Amino acid sequence: MPKTAAPLYEQIRQLIVAALAAGEWRPGDALPSEAALAQRFGASPGTVRRALDELAAEHLVERRQGSGTFVSTHSAPRQQFRFLRLVADDDAGGFTRELLGCRRLRAIAAVARALDIRTSEPVIEVRRMLHRRGRPVVLEEMWLPERHFEGLSADVITAHAGTLYALFEARFGVHMVRAEEKLRAVAATAEAAALLQVAPGEPLLSVERLAFTYGDRPVELRRGLYYTSSDHYRNELN
Amino acid sequence: MPKTAAPLYEQIRQLIVAALAAGEWRPGDALPSEAALAQRFGASPGTVRRALDELAAEHLVERRQGSGTFVSTHSAPRQQFRFLRLVADDDAGGFTRELLGCRRLRAIAAVARALDIRTSEPVIEVRRMLHRRGRPVVLEEMWLPERHFEGLSADVITAHAGTLYALFEARFGVHMVRAEEKLRAVAATAEAAALLQVAPGEPLLSVERLAFTYGDRPVELRRGLYYTSSDHYRNELN
DNA sequence: CAGTGGTCTAGACCACCAT
DNA sequence: TGGTGGTCTAGACCACTGC
Structure with missing residues (x-):
């Protein structure tokens, strides 16, 4: 057990990974917008953004300015x-x-x-x-x-x-x-x-x-x- | 030439790399605090923080909560x-x-x-x-x-x-x-x-x-x- | 043009470290 | 106890995309 709970952005990151594993969004799909995810997880947009940035660094998602955040696909x-x-x-x-x-x-x-x-x-x-x-x-x-x-x-x-x-x-x-x-x-x-x-x-x-x-x-x-x-x-x- | 100038955090990142290359801070040394660097570069602390986070991801610096940001050293x-x-x-x-x-x-x-x-x-x-x-x-x-x-x-x-x-x-x-x-x-x-x-x-x-x-x-x-x-x-x- | 992510700012509060 | 980085929030403005 960690002494303190994981930071909120990390918890959100894990929730998104779980949703990906469950197939809620398939490779190539767009995720909900930052604002929508912030709503869903009850966090501020900045915190959700941090979680998404980490996922992008791990190549789990791909961010495209002006169009959205997408689940990475090996078809790309x-x-x-x-x-x-x-x-x-x-x-x-x-x-x-x-x-x-x-x-x-x-x-x-x-x-x-x-x-x-x-x-x-x-x-x-x-x-x-x-x-x-x-x-x-x-x-x-x-x-x-x-x-x-x-x-x-x-x-x-x-x-x-x-x-x-x-x-x-x-x-x-x-x-x-x-x-x-x-x-x-x-x-x-x-x-x-x-x-x-x-x-x-x-x-x-x-x-x-x-x-x-x-x-x-x-x-x-x-x-x-x-x-x-x-x-x-x-x-x-x- | 890029169409638009590089973002501020990227410019600051490059300025810090140049300072490291010039030997302004040696491996193992502490860098100035985020606030001091923000002052020096005329940017907000959040922007300097972003530059430092990128440098930490590249292993150019190492961040230690409570004590400061240090130049990475192969002695570690x-x-x-x-x-x-x-x-x-x-x-x-x-x-x-x-x-x-x-x-x-x-x-x-x-x-x-x-x-x-x-x-x-x-x-x-x-x-x-x-x-x-x-x-x-x-x-x-x-x-x-x-x-x-x-x-x-x-x-x-x-x-x-x-x-x-x-x-x-x-x-x-x-x-x-x-x-x-x-x-x-x-x-x-x-x-x-x-x-x-x-x-x-x-x-x-x-x-x-x-x-x-x-x-x-x-x-x-x-x-x-x-x-x-x-x-x-x-x-x-x- | 509306909607998205990207940048930048400002500030509050917390956790940790050295002293 | 003072100073540091770590987290979280809130909001303004910009750049880009697709319709």
Whole structure:
């Protein structure tokens, strides 16, 4: 227990997050105006504004002067690369996606622990590759708790044009808010080498990601292998 | 040119950064109070507060309720790991430093370009290793423009107990504000393998960093090779 | 033009810190 | 106890958007 109650703007921030988690406003929707929210929460406009500014800093909402405050969506072009830090050294070209597989299975202990579910609870495993200029660059697999992604299948993925996170959001109402990644250098296994068209033992960048939705609930575990001969993982330290 | 002038709080923010760059207040020093700064810049306290809040978000200053606003310093324990993202898988132990070399040379084109200096301008090259539990984990070399690090030598580094950035700040007045990193997986060269006590060809995480001081001026280029068998590079995506 | 967020001000009161 | 930053309020005015 904190000694004193959280400040009002923080309480309001949490109430708005709860409303987002409950789906009161969907990604892309406009939130009520500052004045309307101030009314609703019984606070002054300045206090509501502070809460909204914090949410904007976390990329949960997006503010547009003259038009309103909107729930962030992975469909927006600006969000396209928020979770993909691999860029070409010469900064050229985007990726094309190739689905390798999508199947239902039971979570092994490590996956269950990360996703905070019970071991052997059903999860959906997706495997895919990303290509740049026709060359495979990324091989990744991910595990998603089935209870949040009921009906996810190869067909559903193939039928969708945008990013996976845009699909998850549009189809399952699961919006990714933030992620934690662990990076290491590993040697390509025979299988990975064949898929990525490199020699076995070739150094690859391993990226293990745990992604969270509203309320810091983990909903995706992902492991990527990046071939970094002419691409690199870009990071900013602040 | 922006259509309209920058907002007042942004102008004040820039004036404070300029004062920090000029050394008007040194790392660890207290800034004048909000009221005093408001007086000085002819703005209301709320506007100055906004400027200070932005600076705090960038880690340029640190606010302590009841005592004041202070210039951030790399000597502070909390800043110790801001620029070192490598952590042990089991989260245990810190690093010990071993200096391999420190010499003066002339910048090659690639280094000069990154540091925004002229080719063949003098730079200081530092090479070192980091060990955890007696095992070498990081091999890195860095290049610093001599004009900002006059008198840096092996003796100066060895005599210093804390991090390099704390030394740079205390001795040369160069405070690192932010950095950009490019990560890739590479194979250990014979030389790197020998120093890191791994087999040649072993996958290593290559981390190339460009660090900036006040006013976004690049002052350090660094290249690290991380042995990531029981350590990983931790990252947060927001 | 009406409605939205963005800036700037002014002031009250509180929590915390040093002394 | 005096000074600091932290919270909260109230309101004026501006800039931008969309109709």
